[in-house]
Amino acid sequence: MEPKIGITPENLAKVAHALNGVLADEFVLYTKTRNAHWNIEGPDFHSKHLFFESQYNKLDEIMDSVAERIRSLGHYAPATLKSFLQLTHLSEQLHEKNDGDGFIRELLNDHESLIIRLRENINYFANDLHDAGTSDYITGLMETHEKMAWMLRSHLR
Template structure:
């Protein structure tokens, strides 16, 4: 493979990749939980929540691919195993039973808000510590998307 000469050295690109692989793990766990809730939601708001969860997991699937491709563009390999994702994620999986619809929404809001807070720190790291404004900008775009999804979910809660 040809040497990468984009203005970032290998250590800077590796550091950004480490951040991105953690984001990839977070996105995958959130995707999985959203998909699970899509399959299992019940109640008076079934149709609207079922459809919104489907829209959200579709958006998350695209984000997962985008994060992996950003990693590849930096010259490294994207993680891709459930074991690796489970070790790296900053989110908690839902493994106990089937929560009520409002509990599903609260869990997803909490996960999006956790990701938003973590992404803020990741952006600073990439831009200020690793001089990687491209990855910082990429993460900023993800943050904005998660803010919108969190808002949409919050609007279901009283």
């Protein structure tokens, strides 16, 4: 049954499509953070291992939330690796080595890229697609990623 929430079906589809890309980005970032957790090496192994665990746990919550937002708009969330790789704007390839700084730099770049993508959609959702709810939702999501990026950035000082 189609939601009757004051947003046209066409706009709901556009919002859902944009959120599909966000979900894909979140999944790729989650996977890369898991990789860092599993494969970190060096004298700071234990502290970074726990730090990356806290980050991927937060990303897991975010993925579920984004998927539920898509479903609340009457659309299906993508849920295959193939679809995530087609929809993401992030690279799944790590470009650094398996030490704390290498993983942190790579993950920080991805968070900052995602922050920019979310920021670019705030007004698009609110003004063009008349979906203030999703605009507000991704504003909060952007703020969460800003905090996660700050935590990563702080390790590099």
